[in-house]
Amino acid sequence: MAQALTIGRVAEATQCKVQTIRYYEQIGLLRPPERSQGNHRVYRKTDIDRLLFIRHARDMGFPLEAVRDLLSLADTPEASCRAVDDIARTQLGEVERRIRRLTALKGELERMIAQCSGGTVSDCRVIEALGDHAHCEGDDHLAARAG
Amino acid sequence: MAQALTIGRVAEATQCKVQTIRYYEQIGLLRPPERSQGNHRVYRKTDIDRLLFIRHARDMGFPLEAVRDLLSLADTPEASCRAVDDIARTQLGEVERRIRRLTALKGELERMIAQCSGGTVSDCRVIEALGDHAHCEGDDHLAARAG
């Protein structure tokens, strides 16, 4: 890799959009890089490494605030690993919660589709199911509404 | 159920926030209800049924645009059920995609957590894994980045 890259080249190298890179700088996840005489951003390897860390954490589903915390911890090698562990466990719990929710939804959708008569809307089991409040109120999915 | 309800009572009855009800009216999913002399919204059973349909569809994960389409179809009983079926199948596909993505993430998080040494950040496998680009580039999860 070359010693210094413009933002577009960094975007290519990291598969992260130019606008997103600027966004991360704006919200403080990335430090402002050096600038050329023409005011173009000039990224060094450490900048790019940091961006890749961010992207990797985002890909793992960590919300930006958690990424911020992880970066802070990564910048503090003598800090306890416990905080990192906590963040990761919180995220794992969230992922498991989402999987459960989606799996239940999958089952419902499959049932609705299997019952679809292929005729007209007036006979439609999907529409009927969506409009069926007795069923709806008997389920716990309303009460368990997720974000 | 009483013949007519104010928005707050509808919100209670449907577990849908007042602001969200107003939002749905603003974006055209709900029709503007009658108004009292004091300009308060007055909801009838048909209004509430429509809101419950919307909530149910949202709970199933249908995006608002799809909910709009489903409502339109529900208002057209002689229309073909095929369109409804298509919407539901699209949503099912999306749910399956998300489950697959989350399940892969779960596995990764579990591996990272299992390797956490419980010492300091400098020995931390979570931080190391997030900063590990050789590993990162060898995986397909970067390429398969979801929204």
Next chain:
DNA sequence: CTTGAACCTACAGTTACTGTAGATAGTAGG
């Protein structure tokens, strides 16, 4: 009547990007 709750509209915030407009900088080819 008073007081507090419910309701109203208008506008902005949330999360994580993403796009657009108008202007400047950089580069390659003639």
Next chain:
DNA sequence: CCTACTATCTACAGTAACTGTAGGTTCAAG
């Protein structure tokens, strides 16, 4: 050098689906 095109800049707004807040009006109970 000139031209043309691409890349980059900042500022601001849009996206999806809500959600909150402010300031004002209406309603209901004591």
